[in-house]
Amino acid sequence: MIKRIILSFSLILSAQAFAQQGTASPYSFYGIGDLGYNGTNEYKAMGGNSVYSDSLHLNLMNPAAISQLKATTFSVGSTSKFYNFKSDQGSDNIKRQSLDYFALGLPLTKKYSVIFGLQPYSNVGYKIENEQTNTLNQKTNNQLEGEGGVNRVFLGAGYEINKNIQVGVQASYYFGNTKHTDLITMTDAGDGFGLTSRTSEVRRIDYTGYEIRAAVQYQGKYKEYDWQANLTYSPETKLTADNLTNLRILNANGGIVDSREVFNGSTNLKKPQELAIGAGIGKNLKWFVSGQFTYLENSKLGNSWNQSAYSGFEDTKRYAIGGFYIPKYNSFTSYFDRVVYRAGFRYENTGLVLKNESINDYAVSVGAGFPLFGRTLSNVNIGLEYGSRGTKNSGLIKENYFNLSIGLSLNDFWFMKRKFD
DSSP states (O other), X not given: OHHHHHHHHXXXXXXXXTTOOOOOOXXXXXTTSEEOOOSOHHHHTTTTOOOOOOXXXXXXXXXXXXXXXXXXXXXXXEEEEEEEEEETTEXXXXXXXXXXXXXXXXXXXXXEEEEEEEEEEEEEOOEXXXXXXXXXXXXXXXXXXXXXXXXXXXXXXXXXXXXXXXXXXXXXXXXXXEEEEEEEEEEXXXXXXXXXXXXXXXXXEEEEEEEEEEEEEEEEEETTEEEEEEEEEEOOEEEEEEEEEEEEEEOTTSOEEEEEEEEEEEEEXXXXXXXXXXXXXXXXXXXXXXXXXXXXXXXXXXXXXXOOTTEEEOOEEEEEXXXXXXXXXXXXXXXXXXXXXXXXXXXXXXXXXXXXXXEEEEEEEEEEEEEOSSSOOOEEEEEEEEEEEEOSGGGOOEEEEEEEEEEEEEEXXXXXXOSOO
């Protein structure tokens, strides 16, 4: 049954993964867009830290955890995003829907497992309008709009050296494109009259690149408690960006008067190195709490097509804490005693600096994993996240958001020899 479900999801979602507009943030203008969360919804509900690992859930951020899989696991998730933007000029509400990931994990032996999948890595989806007046008293209206993003397809493997130590490696290939449109209308040529024609600049950037992520994990016991610790590292790599610009002059009805296409060449963008370290403690099948620190060398992101005189980058530091609680995992009398209850908190400076203001992001999250009825080990995971990013200082935009995430984790035993058929 799970094989038919996986095939159906894969055919539907693989087409949607490249066509979505997964953000409405004006901050997605910079760099390669708004970087999404690279884990599953189970971990997002725990503050986004990836310390915990078990035998039934996919940990997309810690390849060493893949070795713990005991069942073939297919995981898919999506998020509904509700934004509220506030600035000195007013406020606005926008909604977006995105596919977050779909992945398949396969335990090949008792100690060795593999995983592969597809997910968006960044999203672009801004719409900005502003008016400017120059020294000649000429007024122009600029309408900026962006769409697209970068996706990643990944393949990873985990190996259990012994009952305490696991290692893993994951390779990702990045691909995708973003399109940025700047429509300029001169509303006043300095004499009280505007021009009937407009100019349009459409810039398409195609991205390709790769990443290698390695991890080591330790599991042990302290008295009656279980504890886990892990370290993951991704070295600096390159993303190739090809820039093609289409310049157009439009009439009052939007018709093309003249156009010219310019290939601006290729450039190599630095994908910064990333280091994450975390640890947690708990009781097996009862509760677990963990914390994680992540460092990204985003200060090297200066080489980008999308820059402005007042934008820059700094290194990112992310702090996350979270955990789960199960009242009674094997309860026969109460369904809700078998539900996994999750909560977490995270804080980070995103690495983006505008007008000398660091763009910070923080969020609280809660969630629950609901077992599917019957003898299956599969579950539905629902998470809620409320957060805030940015600031109204220096004429910037304060972004408050609410996310509703739904994930499905399907488990089956593909390679187990059956005693009865």
